[in-house]
Amino acid sequence: MIDFEVLTERAAHEGIERIGVGVVVRDASGRFLMIHRAADDVLPGLWEYPGGHCLPLLAAPCHHRRPDLREDRVNPRDDIRLTTAPASRTDPPALVVGVHLVLTEAHRVLLGRRRNTRYAAGMWHLPAGHMERGEPVTRSMTREAEEELGITIAEDDLLLVHTLHHLDADDGRSRLQLFFRPTRYNGRLRNAEPDKCGELRWWPLDGLPDDTVPYTAHALAGITRGSTLSTVGWAG
Structure with a gap:
């Protein structure tokens, strides 16, 4: 060992x-x-x-x-001085998986203004986060909902309403963005992370602010049309 x-x-x-x-x-x-x-x-x-x-x-x-x-x-059988050959086009891609909560009410959607964040600071975005090692995407979403909004959602009460394959122009990374709508939740909505979110506000789905995160606006437009899959940032 x-x-x-x-x-x-x-x-x-x-x-x-x-x-x-x-x-x-x-x-x-x-x-x-x-x-x-x-x-x-x-x-x-x-x-x-x-x-x-x-x-x-x-x-x-x-x-x-x-x-x-x-x-x-070290044990000579345990070679810890290893490197790997450069990745080729045939290697399976390493994806970053993002999870996003779509809360709607009377044709409005809940967005938060990002604050003190490395990505899209000052812009409006859905409550969101990333899948962490050792958890399924449904648990990632319920965890983020609790951390950001102070609400609890059962994993079985999540509906996947849109999948977006996003090629990030800033870092060239491939990201799979998943958008979930809860059928129900427990608790009172609140800004549970004021250090990361300046404010929460309901916005009309057909009147999102100009400074909404672009891929978020793209996904919400698709959800409104009934689309369940889209891509952003890819050539062609």
């Missing part, structure tokens, strides 16, 4: 860091190369590569060795 103490001790020098019960390997520039999952994680004993490729630890390919890593500090 990998000696986690060795990895932790040499993390800064070797580009290896401990994360929860596993370890992450990065190259000299900090780019993610792979993650090893320990016994109580989702995929025990596997190296996972960008795009979802997984191989048993001892079968992980070794493309080059780091000469500055002391041979006597």
Whole structure:
């Protein structure tokens, strides 16, 4: 097995860091190369590569060795000095998955003005967030609803009303944006994260503010038309 103490001790020098019960390997520039999952994680004993490729630890390919890593500090069978070949067009893509809550009332939709955020600060956006490791998208959505609006939603009460495949022009990343409408919820709507949201307001679906996040406006227009799938940012 990998000696986690060795990895932790040499993390800064070797580009290896401990994360929860596993370890992450990065190259000299900090780019993610792979993650090893320990016994109580989702995929025990596997190296996972960008795009979802997984191989048993001892079968992980070794493309080059780091000469500055002391041979006597690790089990020679556990090659932690690994890099992967550049991703090809045939590799499965690594998607960022976003979740968005569509709350409507009398042809109006609830939007929040983003505040102190790296993305779209000052713009209007649906209550939203990202899927986190170890949770299904339905749990991601109910968690975000509770964190941002102070309401609880049962996962079975979520309806997927639109899927948007978004190619982000800013960073070139491919994102799958999911839009859910709850059939019911418990609690009183409130701005539960005032440090991230300046205000909440109901806006007419046919009269969204000009400074709405563009892909959000696109998705809401599609939802109004009854469209369940669209793309944004792709050529053609």
